[in-house]
Amino acid sequence: MKIAVIGSTHAGTAAATNIANLYPESTITVYERNDNVSFLSCGLALYVGGVVNDPQGLFYSSPEKMRELGITMKMQHDVKEIDTDRQLIHASNLVTGESVTDHYDKLVMTTGSQAITPPIEGMNLDNVLFAKNYNQANTIIERAEQAEHVTVVGAGYIGVELVEAFEKGGKRVTLIDGADRILNKYLDPEFTDDVEADFRTRNIELALSQTVERIEGQDGSVKSVITNKGKYETDLVIMCVGFRPNTGLLKGKVDMLNNGAIKVNDYMQTSDPAIFAAGDCCAVKYNPTEGYAYIPLATNAVRMGTLVARNLIEPTIANVGTQGTSGLHIYDLNMASTGLTETSACLMGTHVKSVTIEDNHRPNFMPTAENVKLKVSFDPDTRRILGAQVLSKADVTQSINTISVGIQHGMTIDELAFVDFFFQPHFNQPWNFLNKAGLEANLSVKQPELV
Template sequence: MSKKIVVIGGVACGGKTAARLRRLDPEAEILILEKGPYLSYAGCGLPYYIEGIVKEYKELMCTPVGVVRDESYFLNVKKIDVLTRHMATCIDREKKEVVAVDLELAVEKRFPYDDLVIATGGSPIKPDLPGIELGTVFTLWTLSDALAMRAAIDNGNVKRAVVVGAGLIGMEVVEALVARDIEVSVVDLLSWPLPNMLDEEFGSRLLRELKAKGVHFYGNEKVLEILGQDSVLTGVKTDQRTIPADMVLLAIGVRPNIHLAEETGLDIGSSGGVAVDEYMRTSDPNIYAGGDCVEVRHILTGKGVRQPMGSSANREGRVIADNILGRGSTFKGVLGTAIMKFFEYTVGRTGFNEHQARKEGFDPISVTVTAPDKPHFMPGAAWMVIKLVADKNTKRLLGGQIFGPGAVDKRLDGLVTAVTGGLTVDDLADTDFAYAPPYATALDPMTQTANVLRNKMEGLMTSYSPRELAAKMDRGEDCVLLDVRTEGEIKLQGKLPYENQVHIPLGALWTRVEELPKDKEIIAFCKISLRGWDALTVLRSKGFHKVAILEGGMMGWPYG
């Protein structure tokens, strides 16, 4: 007898589970219940529909050959039954039935199952604010949200927008709104954008580029009220100012949709998601769960975490289908990997930063390196700043962040693979990355960064990250910043915002080294601090003992 499988939720995890089930078992009876009107759409593409890069919303629902994934597609191509506008309201675990309401007819229906999949996703957090009911206050989580928001922009009445929340969705929409010639302000409780993704240094890099695009950023501020007059939105009131606006996007976070699982008596994890094992099985052996509603394992700690990402949801869906059909696949976990395009820049992270690593019991050490993504003689060569974090005791890689106009994605994926595989700094330095001038430098930027971290761990160099140098300057510590760039570079790239700087080009350092005091610490830097390393060699050979390098150089300096 064929299996009866009911899937609650038909977007990322639910759609993937159903499709994988059909490929593995042509005879299974598969039913998807989806409360919304749209199926299997690319939710992460919604900001690009707002911007107009994606012209028609149906492109987000299409297969690569242009077929819309709707009820007819699932039935005719996949032999999967789908009921949209059907909201599951109850699970009878004893009878193994799902109770759902047909939202069009207001009729309750029951669906038997042998195995059940909960892929109910998440919902955007909507704070209890005065004025939140005004017509041009939006969230951006579903295709319906995107259609409403784009319609409001397309009518030409939105000239100023406030984005509340500087996370991934908020920041992606910032670029979309700027591209639509809308004046944008961002308000966040923390002091830099992407605070859950980036540390202060990398957040400051993004903040600098945000301001360069004319975006107003109001950090450390709390929204108190959305203002309106005659039912028309007019602005946003924070605890420090009033910001004029015609539209507001609430992008302050996502809650997992766990109500159905809770009411059913399934276990909920410590992070607030539905608890599942490595097989994506809940506390009921006949009920699986995946996507934005679940808690999964962090690869570095084994602790339960939530990672509401379309990539994770699709991977989880495959594992669920395999285990329903007895294949024994496991979901290894997540690293918090994320990446975002911001105008001409890309920013990404994986694993832990130093603060997170220390909190989890590691003894972290990091280094920041600025490097080109390909040789300078190749067209399109561009820079990136890489921060690599490892454990001092074991040398195991713990994570990293990358920012710049260069090919960040390629390096980030290499780092994700290394951290997932438990590689050390030495392993990464010795990895056989592909090389040809159109694609990379002879020593890949990741290789360079791993080598610099090895130098630091082995005591071959002392260095300061930009944050460490800024803190040192704020404390008034006496040192000399040695700039070994050329005059032309200084005119083009600017100077550090400190007075205690001496400029001696590297080519002149051998003959002018006596101009530097031996009783003060000398911190050398250049455009990317590669020549800073050469300067250390010169200084040490001349009897200077207190010498260090500014990590990342002038190109890696994140502050104004």
């Protein structure tokens, strides 16, 4: 059987290596546009900030390792067209210019996502950079050495992580975003307010509720960013305004969401039985709403790529779905979220009720204890948990993994109140803060009257 894999970051690497292990007699060819595979882009800001000194640690595989498994690696090959009727791939060697045509029995689309390029005047100026892959990270490091003032456009995870990296590197930093607060896709205001306050104490300039209208330069280099509310002199601009699925090769050939994310069934198969898809090019099964959503995360990609291999020949293991669980460490703050926030629920037209508690992460008789802020959202009718957020200087982020499992299995907020958690004064309180959230929510339930 001839299997073609297009793209080899998280999902593609997971799919190809698992297929090679499960079906060593198969012929596997990977087409990759870059000269590397499996780059952990979630470590990009750590690399830029010098926390990661050896960039090789950001790769969990290599073309050489994959070739050892018998996989044919077509590195620096750009796939130009897919003929789904005749099951042919047409590609171009980016080094030699040679055209390549190949046949497949099964095709695995793991083309990932691409950075959104806003239609802004001045985007072609020198020192306007994007932050996604390894080569871009190296360019950022090189250009940042000569920059005194860095402007980051986009206040999502990568944007705020880069802000921290640049500020720690002694740069003046401006963060611009069209929303009225940072990290608005992941956390509600009572959490982002704390992070913003921390940024301001470090003299990071927050230019929120502002849209970039143009970027001005001189002699081809950036000089300033112009928004609808002001002008910001700068030496370097990093665009982090989001990602879109990279699925143009299959447009009109398989079913997709309106944004171009490929629809797959529970076994990673597209509407074309010969084509499987995984990773950032796909829509994912989103358990809090029991629908589908576009959530580009490395964790989702690796799981989906592994499932492709398990289900390539016949349906074997179904995808259990995702809660979009993620975490972040910024300066002294640890934060994580899973499922719906009140903000995202409102945007989706989903009614939720929430309970928020603040508590020390361990007893007051211990030498130190840090405040924990936890918010849990749930369906007011079924009382099924739909999401949670946590923030603390103590690392209690694993609690969000616990809630993620609860959402996946339909746990109610009332059940959360009485889940069996261990107690040990070094780590927590006799009543775990997760229990306390459930107890707080349970107080709102009308109790039977005494007779």
